[in-house]
Amino acid sequence: MSKVKIKIQKLYKIFGSKAKEMTQEVKKGVDKDELLAKYNHVLGLDNINLDIEEQTIQVVMGLSGSGKSTLIRHINRLIEPTEGVVLVDNQDVTKLDKNELLDFRRTRTGMVFQRFGLFPHQNIIDNVQLGLSIKGVEKAEANETAMFWIDKVGLNGFEYKFPNQLSGGMQQRVGLARALANDPDILLMDEAFSALDPLIRSDMQDQLLELQKNLKKTIMFITHDLDEALKLGDQIAILNGGKLVQNGKPEEILLNPADDYVTKFVQDVNRAKVLKVKSIMISNGQGTEGPKVNMNDSIESCLPIILDTRSSLSVVDDQNNIVGSISDKEVASILRNN
């Protein structure tokens, strides 16, 4: 399939003065709580292995303290790993020297922060061109690029306002524009929408998906909100206590949770809304007598038809070719597990 953009291998992060030695303990099986109680060291990441494909949105999910913010900061090395490798396009980020690292951050990655991280003393247009001015791009050109992205995120007319004159949602649009203005191939979003209220958050998610259709960046998106993860993620990785417990497509996470932790995470989700017809249909290429539904529709949207006709439905793809069927039994069994 498509190319692996970011490859994380055997990544360990331990906070404390004897981090290196503690890695050995962790490899022997000491867990987060024990490491803290016995050795007074904090386990950040425990043997993370993760491949992120080019041009996809990789969501990393977990509760606070699970290590997700630590993980994202290893991609642009805002946090130094204790052990392990982070490859971006086969280049080991952990081995870059000081200037190479600055250059890597200036050209390859853009980052969006939970509390925005805007410069309060600069107006919006100057904030958006932060990356450009650090790189030394000429002022006129940087202004033009900044204006383009301000327009793109819908903040026209606000370019000479200061961050504190804008609402939270607008501030995060600035944060997004700032990251995109740099034209990085990797976008790191650390709980980018968590500080926003639900309606604005949903808007921003839509906007991100809309932008991504054309931009095709490789995005790592950190969140603790499962609904957000399911909406945005091409892949969802779940962290618990610094360990990666499961990584898979949204429907895999929902239908086959790897352990109790993931099960607990997904049990309150409205599956009918999240799961698509294609993930539970019988894909034998044979339709039925019943009405047709699109394979990319949510199960929720075909519930009324099923209840109405009490029969199996034909599933079609976007070109209206029959690809399989779906019966009330499958739907019922999926929903019963809820």
Place this chain on the structure above:
Amino acid sequence: MIEFFTTFPEMSKAGLRLFKKTVDGAYRNFSREYGDAIESIFDPILYFLVWFEKLLQNSPWPIVILVFLVLIYFGSRSIYLTIGSFVALILIGYFGMWEDTMSTVSIIGVCTFISIGLGIPIGILMSGSDRARSLVSPVLDIMQTMPSFVYLIPVVMLLGIGKIPGLLAVVIYAIPPIIRLTDLGIREVDKEVLEAADAFGANRRQKLFRVQLPLALPTIFAGINQTIMMALAMVVIASMIGVKGLGQPVLKAIANQYFTMGLLNGLAIVALAIIFDRVSQSYGKRLQQHRAGSRE
């Protein structure tokens, strides 16, 4: 045995005398040897100080007042403060304190510039490393609490009586706040804002000049304000070692019990203090307008 508890086991009288004599002698030799050389280091500052004092004293007084009022207005944007300052300056001149006041203003001005020029870089160094902070902090404590007369002794021994020793004494006393508040201001900068600068590949210099200093500026300004106030407080003590200005008449008044003379000169110092304070404070406040959350 009982004696051990009732009298402190002191060093012998002769030993103590020898100790004092040796240290004093060594320092005296040092100052005889290097006093002139060290004094010449300060020549440029002395030259500037004298030039500045003469400029203030020899320029026609209405022009000086006008320049002051313009500076006060643009610093504070307050018409009331400007009018008040005008009245105060006129009264100072009317009661015959104009020349002394100009001397005081010039030495306060020069001391403030020196303090800013030295204090901000030291504060930046301190904010960058906990090691530097743990070294500088106790020195600042000493500078602020050591009675000024005590460190005046070696300064006078080394450089004699005059403007430069006075200037040193004032700077030593007045520089700690600006160092401390520069350090504090930089340390207080929002971690996430700094992390954002890091994430976009800012190097040390870019972080300092684009993020840390601009965001610390209001706090640094509070430090400058404190420094000016403390410099003014030292005026009387500095006059004991030959610094001209409002301090000398105060000193004379204390010695001769001239109550009115002391009061007038004291009030002139107070007037200067209030003007400096209000102007620098409201200027500092304007620097942090972006924090005020003023939605338009």
